[in-house]
Amino acid sequence: MKSLIFRTASIYLLPLLLLFSIFILLRGHYLPGGGFVGGLMAGVAFLIHSFAFGLKETRNIIKINPGFLMPIGLTICVLAALAPWIVSLPLMTGLWFEEPFKFVGMVGSALFFDIGVYLVVVGSTLIIMFTIADTV
């Protein structure tokens, strides 16, 4: 699988796919997409990279232990979910900024929630794939 074309392609593929995954994540609230699919895409991106360059390379790129992406992501989710408690509303109540942001549109707790999901999905797909790929 480590043909030259594949390698070269994947150098460009990785950032492209990652960008695309973030795009999918952000537009989720309006068009097909969302944190879950986005995270999966990012996972696939890294997987392809690791097929091309080997696990070590990929790990180097990610730098942070993917294991920690999971708790970080979950923390974001939980915080986003619990934020309404501050104003004594039930958890998961949508809170929104008044004004839309550039590129992203309306920003609310749901978006942070989705980002958390994204991170968790990336983290766990990576962990699962790396572990399995390691032993095979």
Added chain:
Amino acid sequence: MSNPYIILPIVFHMAAAVILMFCWFQPRVQKLLSILFSLIGLGISVWLFRLVWHEGFQVTQAGNWDAPFGISFIADTLGSTLGLLSSISLLAVSIFSTVSMREERIKFGYFPTLHFLIMGLQGAFLTADIFNLYVWFEVVIISSFVLLTLGGKKTQLEGALKYVSLNLLASTFFLIGIALVYGLTGSLNLADVAIKIGAVENRGLVNMTAGLFLVAFGIKSALFPMYFWLPASYHTPPAAISAIFAGLLTKVGVYAMVRMFTMVFIGDTFMSITLSGLAALTIISGGLGAIRQQHLGKIFGYLIICHIGFLFAGLGIFTELALVGTIFYLIHDIVVKTNLFIVAGLMNKLTGSPFIKEQGGLYAKYPLLSLLFAIPLFSLVGIPPLSGFWAKVYLIQASFETREFLLVGSIIFGSFLTLWVIAKVWSESFWKDKPEASSSGKPWSTFSTKEKWGILVPIMFLSIVSLYIGLAAENIISLASRIAAELMDPSAYINSILGMK
């Protein structure tokens, strides 16, 4: 009453697990934190229980969407009681784990998973949404699967494979059932479904769906003939894990069954008869299994099945009296079974073998410990006035009143088999001299002080709780009666969910 904080038990354990994950590489910190979190968790559960006890049902609607559009959570008496019991079990197991669990396992996520498991249970007890219940079940299954395989020894994996296959089968049925319920009523909210399912004209469809739920929860609560995964897996993991499983896993299935069959699928005679019949068979089959075993874990495993039958007997009879019996037994069983598996683990260590044939001499060597062990053992048998006794009185009385003599026979017979099995364990492991040839265990005196306390504190804690259940039976009965009354008349539950705001 609306109270956004009732899901604190869930969120707290999730946060606990996350924090524990950040301490992935520091087993010592994890141990300390886990005990601390379990203590706080117990505090939260006590708070919630008292709140519900004094002020009635507490409801919150996730996302602030009115029911039935969002996901509702409700803390009723049953849910908050079970939540409290889970927290009690967790505290004991968490303390026990700090000294009994190998360092390697802790380094591979034991504690976070444990807290995730409890989070799943708390969620299941609080949610009022069928699909959300399914999701909590997923959490429970996956984290129990992880705990079961942690360490990956061959026997463990073999058991885990059966465990996970059959439980996933159950989940599949559950999911199909949910889809059908949604198709029939257009709703997932338990309260909403309870109302709308009555309006479905094609009763046959509802009845068939009930069959799916029966099997789905039957597998999870280890009902005959669906309990195969339990004897295959419960004795394989370390004692602490078996203990939390024994105390809580099957019970969440029982809880779900009780909920569904007291709220949604009611007034179905066939189902009542089926449940009674299955209960009787479960009691007998579990008892028969228990008398044949030599492995302490397997003996207790089969006894779990036997006693699951007691729980279902009450649901099958379906009178208020019978439900009091079921609920009382449920309360007793969670505490005692957790304790029993911790005790089994310690017996195993002291004698160096899990087989009662090779155990022995405990009584001569450790008279005081034996006395302590006797509390859970004989509570389980239901020697009056210990905790296992009271529920049986209710169950037998209820069966007499509905003239279900088969159940009376099974309950008496099951109690007898339990008595016999425990007496045999006592005679073999405690009275008998230790056989010469068998491997020697680790004498108590070689345990470090920390280890001694780490083992004794949970056992004593749970024993005191079960003694309380037995001797202050009046309090537990009034709790169980209140729950039973609420179950027989779910309108308060439905109204609190739908009628708010």
Added chain:
Amino acid sequence: MMLLIVLSGFLFSALTRPIGSIFKQALPWVFTALPVLLFIYFCSQIGVVSSGDSLTWTYKWVPSLGLDLVFELNGLSLLFALLITGIGSLVFFYSTYYLKGHAYMDRFYGYLSMFMASMLGVVLSDNLLALFIFWELTSISSFFLIGFNNEDPKSRKSALTALSITGLGGLVLLGGIILLSSIGGTYSFSELLSQRNSILSSSSYCWILVFVFIGSFTKSAQFPFHFWLPGAMKAPTPVSTYLHSATMVKAGIFLLAKMTPLLGGTPAWNHTLMIVGGITMVYAAIHSLFRVDLKGILAYSTISALGILVFLIGVGTEKALLAVGIFILTHALYKAALFLITGIIDYQTGSRDVSQLKGLQHVMKPVAIAGFIAALSSAGFPLFLGFLSKEIMYEATFKYAEIGILLTAAIVLTKIFLLVAGFWAGISPFTGELPENLKATKKPSPILWVPPLLLGVGSVLFGVFPALIEQSLIQPVFANISGLDTSIYLALWHGFNTVLLLSILTLIIGTAIYFQWKPSEGKFARTLRFEKISPQTLLEGFAVGFHTFAGVWTRAVQNGYLRNYVLSILAFLTVIMGYRFYEGVSIYLDWNQLSEITPSEVIVVTLMVISIIFAIVSTSRTASIVALGVVGFANCLFFLFYSAPDLAMTQFSIDTLTVLLFMLVLFKLPKNKIFSSKRIRIRDAVLSVLFGLLIAILTLEVFEEPSVTDISKYYADNAYLLAKGRNVVNVILVDYRGMDTLVETTVLIIAAIGVFSLIKLNLNPSKEQ
């Protein structure tokens, strides 16, 4: 006050350890003080009770269950309380010497006082549920005491047998009590008494009787449950004296006596008791003649005596019930003495073989005197208490209508044999020449011989002056059992009549047999031939058979094959759903409602079906996985057709990932082999098709139901308005049902942890920490 009296035993028992550490060697004496004090207390109440009053004391324990601790001191319970504490005092006292230096002295006294308290609870409780609680506690303490010498496997086995039988009986009794209360509406015995008529006429009366009988018969060692009692003789002799002769085994008798005014007086009650009691007394009496072990003789003669009591309750006439009261006292006095004497002989000589023991009066005079008294009282010689009870018994049976002769014959026969047995135990060891090997026997300590002698004094005193107990003890007992207030009188001389003749006949024949019949190992061995058909063998055979059945059953159910498990669960579900389907599902299909089938749908479905079949029949795992992947992608297409791009996208990603992961793993595995035979495959196929069919019909019909779409409509309407999102699916995921997503996210994390630790953590097979 009464609570304290009953509970003091439990208190002592619980505090065994601290008492032991404070008093050390004096511990037995501290414990002995307890029954003595209680005995004095109960003695002081004789006056009150005999005047016809009863003392009641109530503590509401579990009111919602109707369980109050009501202790009532009436005639019957006073008699038993006196026996329990009186003989208890002697046994506690005796044991201080008998078990001197035993390592587990403290436990012994702990159990013993627990037993005493439970027994007091049984006899004093008015509330039947409370009675049951104490009843079970006596069984448990008996279990611990029989197994006291726990290193001995026989001792353990006997303990287990005794517990099994009394435990099962106890549970059955619980059933009876609950049934009784569900008819009478209360557990209180005194309240139930007022509802006697409604209970007797209830359709459950018969069941109540069966349950109560089984409970009593197991406890009081009646045929065919008697065999646990000889086994229980493995316990130390003081325990046998106390539990298995004087008190605990009489709990069953106590219960029957207590129940007589409530349940008795019907043919079913009387006949059953007469038959069972009659068989037991004769059967056990014959058995006792063939034993050589002193304790064996005593065990069987105890069973026989219990049989007599049951029999008399069954006869149920005034005289018979009077005889019950007196015989309980008589038997307790002489049998306890005989047991204690046996203990002394055993302690001093190390033997209990009646064919070897001779002439011991030369070394232990006081013991011999006690033995003679006990034996004579047991035989019913005039001037001993036994004479009185025997007279009344004969009178009772003789005057019983129609079959009186038969009953009298049975009881005379029993009495003759019991006389012989009593002589063997109380006289034979002391008479004759002292053999060489016993010459060195030391004189026993007074602590040992005083208790049996005291009991003997009792037998003589009450025998000579029956007036001492007539009004004070027996009258209230009689009143309690019979529910009548007829005055009774006890006298030594009833005039010369048939009964006296029978009595004399008994003495002569019995004594003659005693001199002619020598028990020996040989004779004992001959009885063993009949073991094959004895209840013990039969019941044990049944137990073994049951155990085997349990094994077969368990192996059949839990057979170790996952595929069988899945199969049985599926089969069960199919049966349940199939039955419900058959029971009544209205089936209708509205073709107009179904949308048109498009060519693309046909293609995709065909693709799916082909892939599924391929996945099933393929022998290559990789191919199967790929085929399953195709099914997944086909699903994606369906999602697309029905405009659910989100689902399609997710399904697509997941499917790709799974197939890739599977490939990674499966790459290493060997080719798939077909293990199952054709028949099994067909069976599986039939089952899955049936199940699939049921689900398909169900799904179809559910769609036919008029659908309620409030919720999905609400979602669609409000997604943008309230949740500020145009993509409804995403809004559902992160807002409406965000909780589900949050939790599923957690599931993902746990799964990741699981995969990680499953693969990375490999504990070496060394022992657990």
